[in-house]
Amino acid sequence: MIKPEKRDEIIRAAMELIAEHGFHGAPMALVAERAGVAAGTIYRYFESKDDLIRETHARLEGQILAALTEDYPATQPVRERFLHIGRKLVEYFIASPMEFRFMEQFFNSPYGAAHRREKLFGNKEKSIIFKLFEEALEQQIIKPLPLPVLCALTFGPLVDVCRDHALEFIVLDEALIAQTVAACWDGVKL
C-alpha cells in the first residue's frame, strides 16, 4: 500500500533542506529524518538523489507557473501583462522563501543550466514569458535584443531583489515591488 502522502513528505523535506543548506547540506539521511521515513524508503519513491531533486523542481515549477498566471490580464497590452507577471513573481517568492531559495540553488547548478538550455533550444511549447517578449518584439515596443538578454534585463533583477529581500538587505513592500518591476520594463522598452 503505497501512500502518496509519503512521497509528498519526502519532496517537502528535500525542498526545505536544500533551500536552507544547499544540495550538499541536504544528505539523504537528513531528508529522510525530516520526512519521517527511513533513509531506504526514499529509494522506493525516487531512483536517486538526482531524481528526487528534479522531481522537486518540477513540482515547484508548476506551482510558480500557476501563481504567475493567476488573474492574468490576457486582453491587456503587453506592458500591463509584463507588470502583472513580474509583480506576481516577486510576490510569490517573497511569500514562499523556501521555494525561492530552492529555485536559486537549482538554477545555480548544472541542473539549472541544463534546464535552461532545454527551454531555450528545445522544441517544447514556449513559456508564457517567451511568448510575451515575442509579441512585444513584433509590436516593436521593446528593444530588439536576443531573448536571453531581455530575460536578463527584466527577470534577472527581479530574482536579485528577491534574494536581497530574503537576505534582509532590503525590505520589499508593495510600492517598491511595483517600482522595481516598472524599472525593469523601462530598461527594455523603446
Added chain:
Amino acid sequence: MIKPEKRDEIIRAAMELIAEHGFHGAPMALVAERAGVAAGTIYRYFESKDDLIRETHARLEGQILAALTEDYPATQPVRERFLHIGRKLVEYFIASPMEFRFMEQFFNSPYGAAHRREKLFGNKEKSIIFKLFEEALEQQIIKPLPLPVLCALTFGPLVDVCRDHALEFIVLDEALIAQTVAACWDGVKL
C-alpha cells in the same frame, strides 16, 4: 625556501577547478595535483580549504577592480562613467571565463552572501560602484531606489548576460554589450 610562486600555483589551480566543477568538484587532492604540489603542501600556505577559497576570491576581486578602473573617465558625467564600468565588467568576464565562473560559484554560496553583507553594512570604504550611485542619487538623475535594488537593476543583468555568453546561449559582441549596458542605465535613469 618558501616559493611564492607555489602559492600562486595553488590559487590558480583552485580557481580553475572551482570554476570548472564547483566547490565540491574541487577536492584538495586535485587542486594539489594541478598545482604541481603534494596535498599536504597546500596546508603550508593556507589554513584550510575555506581559507584558500577566500584568498582566491580576494585576489580576483583586486584584479576585477583594476580592470574596471582602467581608463576610468573620472571627469565625465555619471552616465558615461556607469557605461564605462559596465562595459569593462562584461569585457573582463568574457575575456576571463574561468575568473567569471569562479566568481559565480563564490557569490552563489554562503561565502558570497557574507561578503555582500559585509560590503553593504560594514564600515569599510565604499566601493567605486556605490559611490557612483550615491552621486547619481544626489544629482537626481536616477530613480530613488535602495542601493541593492539599483545594483540588481544594473549589474544584475550584466552578470546574467555574461553567464548566458559563457553557456553559449548568446554571443556577446561589442555592439550587444554596449546596447545591454545602455539598457541597464535606461532602467534606473529618471
Added chain:
DNA sequence: CCCCCCTGAATGAACGTTCATTCAGGTTAG
C-alpha cells in the same frame, strides 16, 4: 469467526567511496 500465511512497504545498519586534513619521514638548501 479465528488463525495462518503471504505480500511488499518500510527499515536502518552496513558498504564502498570520497573528502579535508594530518604527520612521520624524506629531501633540499645553506
Added chain:
DNA sequence: CTAACCTGAATGAACGTTCATTCAGGGGGG
C-alpha cells in the same frame, strides 16, 4: 649538519546507496 620544506600515505568523518530483515494487514481455509 641543521633546519626548513615538502611529500603522500594514513586517518576518520560523511556521503549516497543497498539489501537482509521486519512486520502490519489483507485474504483464504478451516
